Amino acid sequence: MFAFIVRRIIQAIFVMVIIAGIGFTVQNKLGDPVRDMVGERVSVAEREALRDKLGLNDPFLTQFGRFVRNAVHGDLGISYFHNKPTVDVILSKAPATLELVFGSTVMILVLCFPIGIYTAIKPKTWFSRFVMGSSTIGVAVPVFLTAITLIYIFGVELKWLPSYGRGETVDIWGWDTGLLTADGLLHLILPSISLSSIMLPLYIRLIRSEMMEVLETEYIKFAWAKGLRRYRVWLVHAFKNTLLPVVTVFGVEIGILFAFTLLTETVFQWQGMGFMFLEAVERSDTALLVAYLVVVGVMFVVINTLVDIAYGFINPMVRITGAK
C-alpha cells in the first residue's frame, strides 16, 4: 500500500509538470491578457510597458522556470482578472462545482440502480422499453440544450424553479455552501438534472447489460435451484457482481462529469470552476488557466487513486497495481 501511494505521488508530480508545460505552451495562442486589462484606446507603448512589468515578454523557458519555482512554494501566480492569487480564486469557486457534481452524482446513484436492475429483470414491460428508448435520446441531446429546455419549462413557463445562479449560500468554515438553505437546494435542482442527463442513461444501460449477463451465469441458476428468495438472488447474488465494471467506469466518468460542468455552469450562471475556466479562456487570463489545469490535474490523480483503492474492497481478486 505504501509503495503504491509513493508511486502515485511521483506519478502525480510528473503529470502536473506536463500539464503545466502544456498549459504554458497553449497560453500564448489564447491571446494577450494585457488586451483585456486595458481599454481599446491604450497605446502600443503603454501595453508593452505593462507586458514587461508582468514578465510576459520574457523567453518561454524563463517564464516557465519562474512559474515552477513559485509553484514549488505553493504560489501559482495572480489572476489577471480577479486580482487575487489564482489558488484562492479556484478554492473559492470549488465548493460550487463540487456541490453541483455531488448533486448530480446523488441523482445518478439514486436513479441508476433501481432503474437499471428493474430493466434487467423485467426487460419486456412498457416502462423498460420506455427507459431504453429515452436513454438513447438522453445520450444524444447536448447538455446545453437540455439545460435551456429545463430552464424554459420549469423556470419560465411553470415558474417552479429559479432559472439561474446558486441562490442563498451560507459560509461554513470557508466553504460557501448552498446545501443548507431551502433556496440553495431549489437552485441546485435544475443544474443537477442537466449535468446528470449525460451520465444517467449510460449507467442505466451499463447496469442493465451487466445484470442481464450475470443473471445468465451458472451460480445464479444454482441460487434459483437452491430455492432462495427472488430478492436475495437479484440484489445480493447478482447485483453485487455487476458493481465492478460500474465502479471502473465511474472513476473515469467522474472526470467527464467535471468536464461537463463547464457547459452546465455557463448556462446556469453557476459560479463554479467550470464557469471560471471558460471566462478565463475568454479573457485570456492565462495565469488562472494554467493554475486551474494544475489543480484539476491533482484532483484527477487523487480521484483515480481512490477508485483504485475502492476496487480492492469490492473485489479482493483485483490487486492494486503496484502493491506487493
Next chain:
Amino acid sequence: MKKIILLCLAAGLVFSGTAIAKGKTLRLALDADPKTLDIHEQLSAGMLQFSHIVFDPLVRWTLDMSFEPRLARRWERIDDKTMRFYLRKGVSFHSGNPFTAKDIVFSVNRLKKSVDFKGLFELFEEPVIIDDHTVDIKTSKPYPLLLNMATYIFPVDSVFYTGKDNKGKAKDNIVKVGYSFAKSTLPSGTGPYRCTYREHGVKMLFERNSDYWDKKSPGNVDKIVLSPIKEEATRVAALLSGDVDVISPVPPQDFKRIERDRKVNLFTVTGTRIITVQMNQKRSKPLRNPLVRQAIVHAVNNDGIVKRLMKGTATLAGQMSPEGYLGHDETLKPRYDLEKAKQLMKQAGYEKGFTANMIAPNNRYVNDEKIAEAFVSMLSKIKIKINLKTMPKAQYWDEFDRQPADFQLIGWHSDTEDSGNFYEYLAMCPDRKTGLGQYNSGNYCNQEVDKLTLESMVETDMQVRAAKLKKIERILYDEAAFIPFHWQNFAYGARKGINVEPILNIMNFPYFGDLVMK
C-alpha cells in the same frame, strides 16, 4: 457543540435575512459586472455605468446630446485654454467628507496617471483652485472638447483615497494586476447609490444614498441587486421567469419573444458605435483603386443586414458620424446598388473579380461573425472571392494590428462623443510615432483629411469646426475610404411597471439614480 450552535445560527440568519428587505428593490442582470471598484483603473462601458451609479460626473449627456449640469452647476470659458466650473455646494461623499474643488484637482491628476485614461486627458493640466467651490480646468492647447471630457470626470473622495493603507501602500495607487486600496475597498463617491457589497462576478449591492444632493431626481429605487448573467439565453429566461426585473443586453434573436410576452417590455436606444470593414490598400493592389472601393461599398446591402441579421436593432449607416455628431452629414446616404457596383468593377478593369482574405472577431460586436459572412457572400456577387477567418476577441486585436488580411472588421465608439475621434483613429494616415491612425488598418491616407482633423482638434469655434468635420466625412465618403454598416443599438428588457426609457442614452450609461419603479 459550539460548532453546531454556530451552524444553526448561520442557517437561521439566512432564512430570516431575506425577509427584512423593504422598499423597492431593482434586480438587474447585465452580461458582466464591473471589473474593479477603482473607477480610474479601466476605461470601459461597464466601468462607466458603474461610475454613474456610485459617482457623479461634472456634467452628463442628455438623450438629445446636450450637457446637463451635475456636480458642476454651471461653467464658463475664461479663455481658449481655460474653463471655469462652479461646483455644487453642500454635496458630500458617502464617507461623509464634503465635496470641494480639491477633489477635482485630485481626480484629474489621478486620471492623468491612469494607463487607460491618460490618453484622453493628455491635454489637461493641473486644475487651479479659485475657491472651495470654483475651479479652473486648463488645457495645454485650445481644446474644443473640454466639456465632452468633463463627462468623464467623476470626482472621487480625495480625503478617503489619500494616505497609506494598512499594508503601507499609497491609497491612490492604480494597479492593473494584484492588490490596490481603491480596487478592494467599497468606494466613496457622491452618487445616488452607495455600493454596500460586492462579490466579484457573482453579485453587487447598491443602496440609495439618503443624503443624495439631487432632490429633484424622480428615482424611487431603494436598492439595486446587480447580478452578471453571461449566457444570453439564460439572461432572457431570468427576465421572463421573473427572477430579475431588468436585463441588458438583449440578443436580437430574442426581441420578438420579449415583445410578445405581456409581462415584459423591450426598450432600445440608438447607439453611436459604428461597425465598419476596412480595406487594406497597402496589402491589396485592387483596393488601392478608388473605383474598386466604390464598387464594394455599392455591393454591400447593409440595409439587408440591419433588417435580417440585426432584426432592426441597429441604425443603417452611410458614414462614420451618427446623427447628433458635428460631422454628421445627412446627405451622405447608404449606397447599395448592385448594378452600379458591377459597372464600377468593369470600369476599374476587374470584371473578372479577384481573391482576397478577411478577418473578423466572433464575440466582440453583436452578430459580428454573421455580418462578416454576409459581407463575403455579398462581395461574391461582384466576383470578389473572400477567404474569411473569424476568431475570439482575445486573439483578434493582436491579429488586427499585424494586418494579415485585406479586409478587417472593426467597430468604433467615439470616447469623446465627437466625430473627430473617428477620424483620428480610423481615417488618418497611420503613424506609429504619434499614434494617429492607430486603428486604420486600411492604411487609407489622405493629406487633406489629416490636415483637417488636426485643425479640428484645436478649433474652439463650433461652427467652423462642424464645417471642417463635415468636409472630412464627405471626402471619406467620396473616396470610399471604408465600408460603413450600421450603428449598434442598445437593448434593455424590463418587466411591466418599469419604464427604463427616460434613463437611457446613446452612450449606454443608464442613469439608474433617476429610475422610477412601480
